[in-house]
Amino acid sequence: MKIAVLAGDGIGPEIIAQAHKVLEVLRRDGLKLELEAAPYGGAGYDAHGDPLPESTLKLARAADAVLCGAVGGPQYDALPREKRPEQGILRIRKELQLFANLRPAKVFEELASASSLKPELVAGLDILILRELTGDIYFGEPRGRRTNARGEREGYDTMLYSESEIRRIADVGFQAAMKRGKKLTSVDKENVLETSRFWREIVKDVAKKYPQVELSHMYVDNAAMQLVRNPKQFDVIVTGNMFGDILSDEASMLTGSIGMLPSASLDANNKGLYEPAHGSAPDIAGKNLANPLATILSAAMMLRYTFNEEEAAKRIEAAVKKVLGQGYRTADIYETEMRRVGTIEMGDAVVAAMQ
Ligand code: IPM
Numbered sequence: 044m045k046i047a048v049l050a051g052d053g054i055g056p057e058i059i060a061q062a063h064k065v066l067e068v069l070r071r072d073g074l075k076l077e078l079e080a081a082p083y084g085g086a087g088y089d090a091h092g093d094p095l096p097e098s099t100l101k102l103a104r105a106a107d108a109v110l111c112g113a114v115g116g117p118q119y120d121a122l123p124r125e126k127r128p129e130q131g132i133l134r135i136r137k138e139l140q141l142f143a144n145l146r147p148a149k150v151f152e153e154l155a156s157a158s159s160l161k162p163e164l165v166a167g168l169d170i171l172i173l174r175e176l177t178g179d180i181y182f183g184e185p186r187g188r189r190t191n192a193r194g195e196r197e198g199y200d201t202m203l204y205s206e207s208e209i210r211r212i213a214d215v216g217f218q219a220a221m222k223r224g225k226k227l228t229s230v231d232k233e234n235v236l237e238t239s240r241f242w243r244e245i246v247k248d249v250a251k252k253y254p255q256v257e258l259s260h261m262y263v264d265n266a267a268m269q270l271v272r273n274p275k276q277f278d279v280i281v282t283g284n285m286f287g288d289i290l291s292d293e294a295s296m297l298t299g300s301i302g303m304l305p306s307a308s309l310d311a312n313n314k315g316l317y318e319p320a321h322g323s324a325p326d327i328a329g330k331n332l333a334n335p336l337a338t339i340l341s342a343a344m345m346l347r348y349t350f351n352e353e354e355a356a357k358r359i360e361a362a363v364k365k366v367l368g369q370g371y372r373t374a375d376i377y378e379t380e381m382r383r384v385g386t387i388e389m390g391d392a393v394v395a396a397m398q
Protein backbone atom coordinates (compact mmCIF):
# COMPACT_ATOMS: atom_id res chain seq x y z
CA MET A 44 0.00 0.00 0.00
CA LYS A 45 1.91 2.95 -1.34
CA ILE A 46 0.89 6.32 0.01
CA ALA A 47 2.15 9.67 -1.27
CA VAL A 48 2.09 12.19 1.54
CA LEU A 49 1.70 15.83 0.50
CA ALA A 50 1.67 17.93 3.64
CA GLY A 51 1.48 21.31 1.91
CA ASP A 52 1.43 24.60 3.74
CA GLY A 53 0.33 26.33 6.92
CA ILE A 54 -1.00 23.80 9.42
CA GLY A 55 -0.60 21.06 6.77
CA PRO A 56 2.68 19.61 8.09
CA GLU A 57 1.41 19.64 11.70
CA ILE A 58 -1.82 17.79 11.03
CA ILE A 59 -0.16 15.36 8.61
CA ALA A 60 2.41 14.51 11.31
CA GLN A 61 -0.45 13.34 13.54
CA ALA A 62 -1.99 11.16 10.82
CA HIS A 63 1.49 9.78 10.28
CA LYS A 64 1.69 8.65 13.92
CA VAL A 65 -1.65 6.91 13.60
CA LEU A 66 -0.62 5.08 10.43
CA GLU A 67 2.64 4.13 12.12
CA VAL A 68 0.66 2.24 14.77
CA LEU A 69 -1.10 0.25 12.04
CA ARG A 70 2.20 -0.42 10.32
CA ARG A 71 3.74 -1.75 13.50
CA ASP A 72 0.73 -4.02 13.83
CA GLY A 73 1.34 -5.49 10.41
CA LEU A 74 -0.29 -3.33 7.74
CA LYS A 75 2.10 -2.99 4.82
CA LEU A 76 2.04 0.76 4.47
CA GLU A 77 4.77 2.63 2.61
CA LEU A 78 4.75 6.40 2.96
CA GLU A 79 6.69 8.87 0.85
CA ALA A 80 6.53 12.65 1.18
CA ALA A 81 6.71 15.30 -1.53
CA PRO A 82 6.22 19.08 -1.65
CA TYR A 83 3.11 20.67 -3.09
CA GLY A 84 1.09 23.85 -2.86
CA GLY A 85 3.16 26.79 -1.66
CA ALA A 86 5.86 24.35 -0.55
CA GLY A 87 5.97 22.99 -4.11
CA TYR A 88 6.29 26.49 -5.45
CA ASP A 89 9.10 27.27 -3.00
CA ALA A 90 10.99 24.08 -3.85
CA HIS A 91 10.42 23.86 -7.61
CA GLY A 92 8.56 26.99 -8.73
CA ASP A 93 5.39 24.97 -9.28
CA PRO A 94 2.49 24.20 -6.87
CA LEU A 95 2.36 20.69 -8.34
CA PRO A 96 5.96 19.84 -9.25
CA GLU A 97 6.48 17.14 -11.88
CA SER A 98 8.24 14.92 -9.32
CA THR A 99 5.31 15.23 -6.91
CA LEU A 100 2.77 14.38 -9.58
CA LYS A 101 4.89 11.38 -10.58
CA LEU A 102 4.98 10.13 -7.01
CA ALA A 103 1.22 10.64 -6.67
CA ARG A 104 0.57 8.72 -9.90
CA ALA A 105 2.72 5.81 -8.77
CA ALA A 106 1.09 5.66 -5.35
CA ASP A 107 -2.16 3.80 -4.54
CA ALA A 108 -3.40 6.70 -2.45
CA VAL A 109 -2.46 10.27 -1.69
CA LEU A 110 -2.76 11.82 1.75
CA CYS A 111 -2.80 15.62 1.75
CA GLY A 112 -2.66 18.33 4.38
CA ALA A 113 -3.69 21.75 3.11
CA VAL A 114 -2.35 24.43 0.82
CA GLY A 115 -2.16 28.19 0.64
CA GLY A 116 -0.80 31.18 2.50
CA PRO A 117 -0.81 34.96 2.27
CA GLN A 118 2.75 35.02 0.89
CA TYR A 119 1.44 33.35 -2.29
CA ASP A 120 -1.67 35.49 -2.79
CA ALA A 121 -0.07 37.83 -5.32
CA LEU A 122 1.21 35.03 -7.61
CA PRO A 123 -0.43 34.54 -11.01
CA ARG A 124 -3.31 32.06 -10.83
CA GLU A 125 -1.42 29.09 -12.29
CA LYS A 126 1.35 29.43 -9.67
CA ARG A 127 -0.97 29.76 -6.70
CA PRO A 128 -1.00 26.88 -4.18
CA GLU A 129 -4.69 26.18 -4.87
CA GLN A 130 -3.76 25.21 -8.42
CA GLY A 131 -1.72 22.36 -6.94
CA ILE A 132 -4.84 20.79 -5.49
CA LEU A 133 -7.06 21.55 -8.47
CA ARG A 134 -4.51 20.11 -10.89
CA ILE A 135 -3.79 16.94 -8.95
CA ARG A 136 -7.55 16.25 -8.79
CA LYS A 137 -7.79 16.73 -12.55
CA GLU A 138 -4.60 14.83 -13.43
CA LEU A 139 -5.63 11.81 -11.34
CA GLN A 140 -9.28 12.10 -12.48
CA LEU A 141 -10.54 12.22 -8.93
CA PHE A 142 -14.06 13.21 -9.88
CA ALA A 143 -15.96 11.95 -6.83
CA ASN A 144 -15.45 13.91 -3.64
CA LEU A 145 -17.02 12.35 -0.54
CA ARG A 146 -17.49 14.69 2.39
CA PRO A 147 -19.33 12.93 5.20
CA ALA A 148 -20.73 15.24 7.86
CA LYS A 149 -21.16 13.03 10.85
CA VAL A 150 -21.78 14.31 14.33
CA PHE A 151 -19.98 12.55 17.14
CA GLU A 152 -22.46 12.63 20.01
CA GLU A 153 -19.65 13.91 22.23
CA LEU A 154 -19.55 17.05 20.08
CA ALA A 155 -23.25 17.71 19.53
CA SER A 156 -23.11 20.72 21.85
CA ALA A 157 -20.08 22.16 20.00
CA SER A 158 -22.18 22.62 16.88
CA SER A 159 -23.39 26.10 16.06
CA LEU A 160 -26.90 24.61 15.88
CA LYS A 161 -28.99 23.35 18.77
CA PRO A 162 -27.78 19.90 19.86
CA GLU A 163 -31.15 18.27 19.11
CA LEU A 164 -30.95 19.43 15.49
CA VAL A 165 -27.59 17.75 14.91
CA ALA A 166 -27.41 14.85 17.40
CA GLY A 167 -27.06 11.67 15.36
CA LEU A 168 -26.58 13.56 12.12
CA ASP A 169 -24.94 11.46 9.42
CA ILE A 170 -25.07 12.89 5.92
CA LEU A 171 -22.82 12.49 2.93
CA ILE A 172 -22.11 15.33 0.57
CA LEU A 173 -20.93 14.03 -2.76
CA ARG A 174 -19.28 16.81 -4.73
CA GLU A 175 -18.29 16.48 -8.38
CA LEU A 176 -14.66 17.54 -8.38
CA THR A 177 -13.16 17.83 -11.84
CA GLY A 178 -15.70 19.82 -13.82
CA ASP A 179 -18.03 22.81 -13.54
CA ILE A 180 -17.06 26.45 -13.41
CA TYR A 181 -13.74 25.56 -11.71
CA PHE A 182 -12.45 24.01 -14.93
CA GLY A 183 -14.78 25.16 -17.74
CA GLU A 184 -13.30 26.99 -20.71
CA PRO A 185 -13.21 29.72 -21.87
CA ARG A 186 -12.25 31.77 -18.88
CA GLY A 187 -10.29 34.92 -18.44
CA ARG A 188 -10.42 38.67 -18.81
CA ARG A 189 -11.50 40.68 -21.78
CA THR A 190 -12.72 44.10 -22.79
CA ASN A 191 -16.36 44.12 -23.81
CA ALA A 192 -18.05 46.01 -26.64
CA ARG A 193 -18.58 49.04 -24.41
CA GLY A 194 -14.85 49.17 -23.71
CA GLU A 195 -15.24 47.97 -20.14
CA ARG A 196 -13.01 45.25 -18.68
CA GLU A 197 -14.71 42.06 -17.46
CA GLY A 198 -13.80 38.73 -15.94
CA TYR A 199 -15.60 35.51 -16.89
CA ASP A 200 -15.70 31.75 -16.26
CA THR A 201 -17.70 28.99 -17.87
CA MET A 202 -20.04 26.67 -16.01
CA LEU A 203 -20.11 23.46 -17.98
CA TYR A 204 -20.95 19.79 -17.47
CA SER A 205 -20.80 17.06 -20.07
CA GLU A 206 -23.31 14.21 -20.02
CA SER A 207 -20.67 11.61 -19.09
CA GLU A 208 -19.46 13.74 -16.18
CA ILE A 209 -22.98 14.00 -14.79
CA ARG A 210 -23.71 10.31 -15.33
CA ARG A 211 -20.63 9.07 -13.51
CA ILE A 212 -21.10 11.28 -10.44
CA ALA A 213 -24.82 10.46 -10.35
CA ASP A 214 -23.95 6.76 -10.40
CA VAL A 215 -21.63 7.21 -7.43
CA GLY A 216 -24.42 9.11 -5.67
CA PHE A 217 -27.03 6.41 -6.21
CA GLN A 218 -24.58 3.68 -5.22
CA ALA A 219 -23.65 5.54 -2.04
CA ALA A 220 -27.35 5.99 -1.24
CA MET A 221 -27.95 2.26 -1.75
CA LYS A 222 -25.37 1.51 0.95
CA ARG A 223 -26.91 4.06 3.31
CA GLY A 224 -30.45 5.39 3.81
CA LYS A 225 -31.48 5.05 0.13
CA LYS A 226 -32.26 8.76 -0.21
CA LEU A 227 -30.50 10.97 -2.73
CA THR A 228 -30.94 14.72 -3.05
CA SER A 229 -29.55 16.26 -6.21
CA VAL A 230 -28.76 19.94 -5.71
CA ASP A 231 -28.79 22.38 -8.61
CA LYS A 232 -30.03 25.78 -9.73
CA GLU A 233 -32.37 24.52 -12.39
CA ASN A 234 -34.63 27.57 -12.24
CA VAL A 235 -31.82 29.74 -13.61
CA LEU A 236 -28.93 27.78 -15.10
CA GLU A 237 -28.90 25.84 -18.35
CA THR A 238 -26.12 23.63 -16.91
CA SER A 239 -28.43 22.73 -14.03
CA ARG A 240 -31.38 21.95 -16.29
CA PHE A 241 -29.18 19.51 -18.13
CA TRP A 242 -27.79 18.14 -14.85
CA ARG A 243 -31.30 17.44 -13.54
CA GLU A 244 -32.40 15.77 -16.77
CA ILE A 245 -29.41 13.40 -16.72
CA VAL A 246 -29.73 12.61 -13.01
CA LYS A 247 -33.38 11.68 -13.60
CA ASP A 248 -32.34 9.37 -16.38
CA VAL A 249 -29.65 7.68 -14.27
CA ALA A 250 -32.27 7.24 -11.52
CA LYS A 251 -34.09 4.66 -13.69
CA LYS A 252 -31.32 2.18 -12.84
CA TYR A 253 -31.89 2.64 -9.11
CA PRO A 254 -35.62 2.27 -8.41
CA GLN A 255 -34.94 1.55 -4.71
CA VAL A 256 -33.45 4.99 -4.18
CA GLU A 257 -35.78 7.88 -3.41
CA LEU A 258 -34.52 10.78 -5.52
CA SER A 259 -35.37 14.41 -4.89
CA HIS A 260 -34.12 17.67 -6.38
CA MET A 261 -33.42 20.86 -4.53
CA TYR A 262 -32.24 24.33 -5.51
CA VAL A 263 -28.89 25.19 -4.01
CA ASP A 264 -30.13 28.26 -2.14
CA ASN A 265 -32.88 26.21 -0.53
CA ALA A 266 -30.38 23.42 0.24
CA ALA A 267 -28.15 25.92 2.04
CA MET A 268 -31.14 26.95 4.12
CA GLN A 269 -32.41 23.39 4.76
CA LEU A 270 -28.95 22.34 5.96
CA VAL A 271 -29.21 24.67 8.91
CA ARG A 272 -32.99 24.34 9.35
CA ASN A 273 -33.30 20.57 9.44
CA PRO A 274 -30.08 18.83 8.37
CA LYS A 275 -31.31 15.36 9.32
CA GLN A 276 -33.75 15.35 6.38
CA PHE A 277 -30.75 14.50 4.14
CA ASP A 278 -28.99 11.23 3.50
CA VAL A 279 -26.79 11.68 0.42
CA ILE A 280 -26.51 15.00 -1.40
CA VAL A 281 -25.03 14.94 -4.89
CA THR A 282 -24.06 18.19 -6.53
CA GLY A 283 -21.61 19.98 -8.80
CA ASN A 284 -18.18 21.28 -7.96
CA MET A 285 -18.99 24.81 -6.85
CA PHE A 286 -22.23 24.12 -5.00
CA GLY A 287 -20.53 21.17 -3.29
CA ASP A 288 -17.58 23.32 -2.25
CA ILE A 289 -19.88 25.76 -0.54
CA LEU A 290 -22.40 23.32 0.96
CA SER A 291 -19.69 21.07 2.38
CA ASP A 292 -18.13 23.96 4.31
CA GLU A 293 -21.58 24.79 5.62
CA ALA A 294 -22.25 21.17 6.58
CA SER A 295 -18.93 20.93 8.39
CA MET A 296 -20.08 23.43 10.99
CA LEU A 297 -22.97 21.13 11.87
CA THR A 298 -20.37 18.70 13.15
CA GLY A 299 -18.92 21.26 15.54
CA SER A 300 -15.94 22.40 13.50
CA ILE A 301 -14.54 22.28 10.02
CA GLY A 302 -11.57 20.72 11.82
CA MET A 303 -13.63 17.52 12.07
CA LEU A 304 -14.51 17.01 8.40
CA PRO A 305 -12.52 14.45 6.40
CA SER A 306 -12.79 13.88 2.68
CA ALA A 307 -12.04 11.33 0.02
CA SER A 308 -11.63 12.14 -3.66
CA LEU A 309 -11.91 9.02 -5.77
CA ASP A 310 -11.34 8.04 -9.38
CA ALA A 311 -13.29 5.34 -11.19
CA ASN A 312 -11.11 2.61 -9.61
CA ASN A 313 -11.19 3.89 -6.04
CA LYS A 314 -7.71 5.27 -6.19
CA GLY A 315 -8.03 8.23 -3.91
CA LEU A 316 -6.74 11.43 -2.50
CA TYR A 317 -7.61 12.02 1.13
CA GLU A 318 -7.54 15.36 2.84
CA PRO A 319 -9.33 17.39 5.48
CA ALA A 320 -12.01 19.64 4.00
CA HIS A 321 -10.52 22.68 5.71
CA GLY A 322 -7.74 24.97 4.56
CA SER A 323 -4.19 25.72 5.66
CA ALA A 324 -5.16 28.23 8.39
CA PRO A 325 -1.99 30.34 8.14
CA ASP A 326 -3.07 32.38 11.18
CA ILE A 327 -2.59 29.43 13.53
CA ALA A 328 0.19 27.60 11.65
CA GLY A 329 3.15 26.49 13.73
CA LYS A 330 1.35 27.14 17.01
CA ASN A 331 0.27 23.60 17.85
CA LEU A 332 -3.35 24.75 17.77
CA ALA A 333 -4.83 23.02 14.71
CA ASN A 334 -7.29 20.16 15.06
CA PRO A 335 -5.70 17.08 13.46
CA LEU A 336 -8.86 14.96 13.62
CA ALA A 337 -10.14 15.72 10.11
CA THR A 338 -6.79 14.54 8.73
CA ILE A 339 -6.73 11.46 10.95
CA LEU A 340 -10.30 10.65 9.88
CA SER A 341 -9.21 11.16 6.26
CA ALA A 342 -6.57 8.49 6.80
CA ALA A 343 -9.36 6.22 8.04
CA MET A 344 -11.32 6.90 4.85
CA MET A 345 -8.20 6.01 2.86
CA LEU A 346 -7.98 2.63 4.55
CA ARG A 347 -11.67 2.03 3.90
CA TYR A 348 -12.08 3.19 0.31
CA THR A 349 -8.74 2.58 -1.37
CA PHE A 350 -7.31 -0.29 0.67
CA ASN A 351 -10.47 -2.10 1.77
CA GLU A 352 -9.11 -2.25 5.32
CA GLU A 353 -12.43 -1.69 7.04
CA GLU A 354 -11.17 -2.94 10.38
CA ALA A 355 -8.23 -0.55 10.46
CA ALA A 356 -10.54 2.32 9.44
CA LYS A 357 -12.92 1.48 12.26
CA ARG A 358 -10.04 1.24 14.70
CA ILE A 359 -9.04 4.82 13.92
CA GLU A 360 -12.61 6.11 14.06
CA ALA A 361 -13.23 4.35 17.37
CA ALA A 362 -10.05 5.92 18.77
CA VAL A 363 -11.22 9.39 17.70
CA LYS A 364 -14.56 8.79 19.37
CA LYS A 365 -12.79 7.59 22.49
CA VAL A 366 -10.56 10.66 22.84
CA LEU A 367 -13.59 12.90 22.41
CA GLY A 368 -15.30 10.87 25.11
CA GLN A 369 -12.24 11.37 27.32
CA GLY A 370 -12.74 15.10 26.92
CA TYR A 371 -9.75 15.95 24.73
CA ARG A 372 -10.49 19.11 22.74
CA THR A 373 -8.44 21.32 20.46
CA ALA A 374 -9.27 25.03 20.55
CA ASP A 375 -11.83 24.88 17.71
CA ILE A 376 -14.05 22.39 19.55
CA TYR A 377 -13.22 23.42 23.09
CA GLU A 378 -16.03 23.77 25.62
CA THR A 379 -15.61 24.57 29.31
CA GLU A 380 -14.49 21.78 31.59
CA MET A 381 -12.98 19.81 28.73
CA ARG A 382 -9.29 18.93 28.42
CA ARG A 383 -7.82 21.52 26.13
CA VAL A 384 -4.93 20.13 24.10
CA GLY A 385 -2.76 21.07 21.16
CA THR A 386 -2.31 19.36 17.82
CA ILE A 387 0.46 17.05 19.01
CA GLU A 388 -1.28 16.04 22.23
CA MET A 389 -4.47 15.26 20.30
CA GLY A 390 -2.45 13.05 17.94
CA ASP A 391 -0.84 11.31 20.93
CA ALA A 392 -4.23 10.78 22.54
CA VAL A 393 -5.56 9.08 19.40
CA VAL A 394 -2.47 6.87 19.23
CA ALA A 395 -2.93 5.94 22.90
CA ALA A 396 -6.62 5.19 22.33
CA MET A 397 -5.69 2.79 19.53
CA GLN A 398 -3.66 0.55 21.83
C1 IPM B 1 -11.82 22.64 -0.99
C2 IPM B 1 -11.06 23.93 -1.14
C3 IPM B 1 -10.48 23.99 -2.55
C4 IPM B 1 -11.65 23.90 -3.52
C5 IPM B 1 -9.61 25.20 -2.84
C6 IPM B 1 -8.44 25.29 -1.87
C7 IPM B 1 -9.11 25.21 -4.25
O1 IPM B 1 -11.90 24.99 -0.87
O2 IPM B 1 -11.19 21.56 -1.10
O3 IPM B 1 -13.01 22.69 -0.73
O4 IPM B 1 -12.26 24.90 -3.84
O5 IPM B 1 -11.96 22.80 -3.93
Ligand code: MG
Binds near residue numbers: 288289292320
Ligand atom coordinates in the same frame (compact mmCIF):
# COMPACT_ATOMS: atom_id res chain seq x y z
MG1 MG C 1 -13.77 24.46 -0.11
